Amino acid sequence: MKQPFHLVEYSPWPLLNSFGVLCMPTGLVYYIRHGDATLLILGALAVSLISYLWWRDVVRESTFQGHHTSYVVTGLKAGFILFIVSEVCFFFSFFWAYFHSSLAPTLEIGSVWPPVGIATLSPFQVPLLNTSVLILSGVSVTWTHHSLEEGNHKSALQGLFLTLALGFYFLWLQYGEYSETAFSIADSVYGSTFFIATGFHGLHVMVGASFLTVCFVRMAAFHFDKSHHLGFLAAAWYWHFVDVVWLFLYVSIYWWGS
Numbered sequence: 001m002k003q004p005f006h007l008v009e010y011s012p013w014p015l016l017n018s019f020g021v022l023c024m025p026t027g028l029v030y031y032i033r034h035g036d037a038t039l040l041i042l043g044a045l046a047v048s049l050i051s052y053l054w055w056r057d058v059v060r061e062s063t064f065q066g067h068h069t070s071y072v073v074t075g076l077k078a079g080f081i082l083f084i085v086s087e088v089c090f091f092f093s094f095f096w097a098y099f100h101s102s103l104a105p106t107l108e109i110g111s112v113w114p115p116v117g118i119a120t121l122s123p124f125q126v127p128l129l130n131t132s133v134l135i136l137s138g139v140s141v142t143w144t145h146h147s148l149e150e151g152n153h154k155s156a157l158q159g160l161f162l163t164l165a166l167g168f169y170f171l172w173l174q175y176g177e178y179s180e181t182a183f184s185i186a187d188s189v190y191g192s193t194f195f196i197a198t199g200f201h202g203l204h205v206m207v208g209a210s211f212l213t214v215c216f217v218r219m220a221a222f223h224f225d226k227s228h229h230l231g232f233l234a235a236a237w238y239w240h241f242v243d244v245v246w247l248f249l250y251v252s253i254y255w256w257g258s
Contacts (some may be wrong), residue, residue, distance in 0.1 A: 008067045013054035017191075020046035051183035055214075063223045073230055076128070079191050080234045087204070091245050094197040095252065102257055109188050114257065118190050119182040123254040126177045130170055131250050134205075138243040141212070141236050148229050153222070160216050165210040165237070174202050194253060201245055207222045208242050210234040 023043025031037045062068040068076075103115040110116035121127060144159035178195075185195040215232045218224065224232055 008061050008072060011054065011057060013050050013057070016056065017047060017050045020050055047190065059218070059223070059231070062228070063218075068230070069145075076230060077232075084237060087241060089246075091197070091200070094193065094200070094201065095248065097189075098193040098253060098257070101175065101193065109190075115188045115190050118187060120190075120255065120258040121154055121177065121181060123250070123258055126173055127250055127254040129248065130177075132241050133170045133173065134165050134246050137163045137170070138240055141239050145232070145236055146231065147221075147224055148224055151226050153219075156224075157216070160212060160219060164209060164212055164216060167205060167212065167239075169207055171202060171209070174198070174205075178198075190257075197253060198251060201242070201249055204242050204245070208235070208239045208247050211238060 020043050023039055025048065027037065027040030027043050031040050101109075105111050105113045105115065108255065114120050140159045140162040144156045146161055147153075147156035183191045183194075185191050212235050215224075215235045218231060
C-alpha cells in the first residue's frame with residue numbers, strides 16, 4: 001500500500017544496526033587495552049550483515065513493490081544530504097587539527113612546518129596523479145548520470161565501469177604511496193594528521209566504490225530507468241563529495257603543507 005510518508009514500513013534493522021555500530025568502537029577500545037578483538041570483529045560482521053539485509057529490503061520496496069512514492073524519495077534524499085553534511089563535519093575536524101598545528105607550529109616540532117626531520121611527499125608526483133584520477137572519475141560518474149536520464153543503458157554501464165576502474169586505481173596508488181613514505185603515523189603531529197586525514201579519505205573511497213559496485217550490478221539487472229535511479233543518485237552524490245574532499249586535502253596537505 002502506497003503511503004504519503006517517508007517511512008514505508010516498520011523495520012528492525014536500524015535498531016539492530018545501532019547495537020552493531022556500538023560494538024565496534026567499544027570493541028576497538030577493548031582490543032587496544034586487552035588485545036582481544038572478538039567484540040570488534042563481531043560488531044563489524046553484524047554491521048555488514050544487517051546493512052546488507054536493510055538495503056536488500058529498501059531495494060525490494062523501491063524496485064519490486066513500488067512503495068517509493070515522491071514523498072518517500074524526498075525523505076530519502078533529505079536523509080542522504082544530512083548524512084553528507086555529517087561527513088563534511090567529520091572531515092572538518094581533521095582540517096582543523098591540521099591547520100591548528102601548521103599555522104602556529106610549536107617549539108616541540110621546531111617552530112616550523114613541516115616539522116624538523118619530516119621529508120614530505122612531492123605534490124607533483126603520485127598525489128597529482130591521484131587528483132587527476134579522481135577528477136576523471138567524477139567526470140565519468142556524471143557521464144553515467146546523464147546517460148541514465150537519457151535512457152542510454154549501455155553508455156551508463158560503460159561510464160560506471162570506468163568510474164569503478166578509476167576508483168580502485170586510486171586506492172592502489174594510495175597504497176603504493178603509503179608504502180613509500182619516509183614518515184609514519186607516529187612521527188609528530190604531521191604524521192598523525194596526514195595519515196588520519198588521507199587514510200579516512202581512502203576509506204571513504206573504498207565505501208564509495210562498494211556503493212557504486214552495487215549500483216553497477218543493479219544497473220546491469222535493469223533496476224534503474226530514466227525516472228527511477230535514486231540508489232545511483234545517492235552513490236553519485238557521495239562520490240562527488242569524496243572528490244571535493246580530496247581536492248581540499250591535496251591543496252592543503254600535499255601542496256601548501258609541503
